[in-house]
């Protein structure tokens with residue numbers, strides 16, 4: 001298809017930035033919600049391209065980062081069991097729990113397998129009827145349709161040896177939570193394009209209205225992000241607290257109805273703890289009672305594990321857009337992607353990890369060079 | 374994690390009562406579940422996340438968004454009042 005690579009055109013990017021400058025009369029703080037957007041912004045140095053006074057702060061939208069340490073420890077306890085084949089997306093492998101990571105468990109003989117799609121677990125389960133296949137089901141609404149299909153198919157096929165360790169999170173309650181914070185600085189949002197591909201953006205409209213913030217559902221390419229920023233700045237300047245859709249080539253207001261149906265057939269909304277943030281009411285998905293046979297937390301009696309985060313870590317404030325990785329004394333020192341201390345350093349999409357990967361722990365002068373390279 | 378990648382549907386078939394397809398991403402072809410995009414046809418582009426197509430990419434919208442940005446470019450060079458028109462045109 002034509003018009004794919006075009007969304008990276010640096011010449012056009014420059015023009016959109018000029019347009020933002022033209023539209024802007026005062027400083028604004030805008031949060032991009034999704035970790036994929038954070039990664040793209042930092043990778044392409046888009047925040048350096050923006051006019052002075054337009055500040056992008058990074059949101060809580062990295063599911064790997066916000067998966068609570070207790071849940072990681074539970075996953076590890078299950079993965080160590082000899083009868084278990086523990087399946088996970090690749091990015092969970094290196095996430096450290098209180099005692100090592102999945103990679104270490106694998107090297108010590110645990111049967112840990114990386115899958116591309118949750119459906120791979122069905123094949124593994126059919127081929128290993130005497131073993132328990134456990135899938136670490138993490139993610140936002142984007143991933144929920146895939147995980148819901150795994151549960152549904154296992155249920156339909158009567159594959160009793162498939163279960164899920166569910167740690168699903170939802171974006172709208174997290175946005176509302178950020179806006180309720182007395183320290184909140186965020187004035188407008190770039191909404192999560194892929195989450196909305198599934199869910200549409202209806203549920204963002206009451207948030208925009210209630211908290212009087214514009215939300216622009218935005219894609220992931222550099223031009224998408226810049227155009228989303230431009231649209232947000234224009235709404236802010238006009239004082240319009242509404243939802244707009246920058247990513248119309250991919251999604252509409254209603255999202256994917258078939259996917260939403262299966263999600264709610266399989267899951268129900270419940271409270272969920274977010275790493276670095278704490279418990280947010282009605283911010284997660286858990287399996288419905290009908291599917292309890294496929295709920296790993298029920299099947300494996302893993303006791304509650306008491307965990308503690310390092311005190312120096314400010315990832316909770318970073319996830320809420322109150323502070324930036326540079327404000328943390330451990331950033332790039334004791335805390336690096338190789339030795340992460342906190343939530344936002346554990347995955348490539350976390351703000352601390354993205355800053356580190358793209359040289360933001362270097363001195364200011366070097367930074368500009370990195371951005372221009 | 375929430376990354377979804379657009380690819381071209383090159384084949385559609387049923388497997389174990391599921392609508393599946395082969396989707397091409399540049400030089401790589403992978404299987405994807407098409408259950409959530411019953412409307413997808415061979416030759417169309419779909420957005421795929423962890424082996425599931427989540428939407429059909431609207432080529433016409435992709436073109437329109439891009440052209441809008443290009444128009445902005447030209448109008449910017451002409452300066453002043455016309456820019457306001459471009460501004461209102463950007464609203465959807």
Ligand code: SF4
Pocket residue numbers: 312313314315318325328329330331332335336340341342343344345346352
């Ligand atoms: S750099 Fe590490 S310790 Fe500091 S806030 Fe980020 S994750 Fe926490």
